[in-house]
Amino acid sequence: MSRDTARYDIALGQVLRQSLEIVPSDAAHGETWSFLALVLLPDVCAARFPDLHADRMIGTPSKHALRRVWDREEVLLELLDPAHPKPLGEDELFQLFDRTALVRDHRLVRALVAAVLKSGEGDRSSWARQLYKRITFLTGARLLDVLSDQELDDLVRSEAAKIEGSEPAEPFSRLKVRLPSDPTELKFTLSLTDAWASRVDAFMPAGVFELDVRSVGAVDAARRMVGRLDDSVGPSEFETAVLELMLDAQYLHLFAGEAIELARSNLQRSQSQKR
Structure with a gap:
């Protein structure tokens, strides 16, 4: 076109x-x-x-x-x-407006279009199609309508940065968390933020985990993270630190049995890959 x-x-x-x-x-x-x-x-x-x-x-x-x-x-x-x-060309716009899971949220559509316009990719249509697919996939597991404008922008920016050849997104220097009143949950939350700050891959683009921490707290965010880990790819350094925290004896009671089993199996896989 x-x-x-x-x-x-x-x-x-x-x-x-x-x-x-x-x-x-x-x-x-x-x-x-x-x-x-x-x-x-x-x-x-x-x-x-x-x-x-x-x-x-x-x-x-x-x-x-x-x-x-x-x-x-x-x-x-x-x-x-x-x-x-x-x-924006016909393909870039048609691929977006033909996806009802995306177009029903006008804020999300605007965030996606802004990301496409900023993209420096040569084949921008293919790049845009990959971005739309990634965000469409997320709509199946998350209600993106409840996110703020900034959180939507962060999410789109994060997914855009994961597409091969993309420019790195601006990082979050600090993990924003909700501090719980329960002493054990508070200790877990503070330990998690320490793990984030001490690891290189903590300075990654804002993604689903970071948004979860802000919206539901560290414990539920860790539980959701375990459920999302890909069996074909080993956990990152930060994800490994979260798994170790979850399996710490003082925090075991914060998580259900299934989450603990998933954390244990993922941690074992991570350790075996390092040998």
């Missing part, structure tokens, strides 16, 4: 949003867009899609010639800038 075509789509979306003054409830009706495409603006649709395929005239929101650009403008606003040296 040429940059001129991308700029045409952006300009069309801006004109439609400014001229129609349509409310989202009306925009949700397919009949509205069918009328616009078939009766009022068929020439505009034909200019963009000369074959006039049915999907472009009466199709789904992510494919309709008019509705798709209005939806994008409604959500992204200033992020869709026709003057940008490399504006």
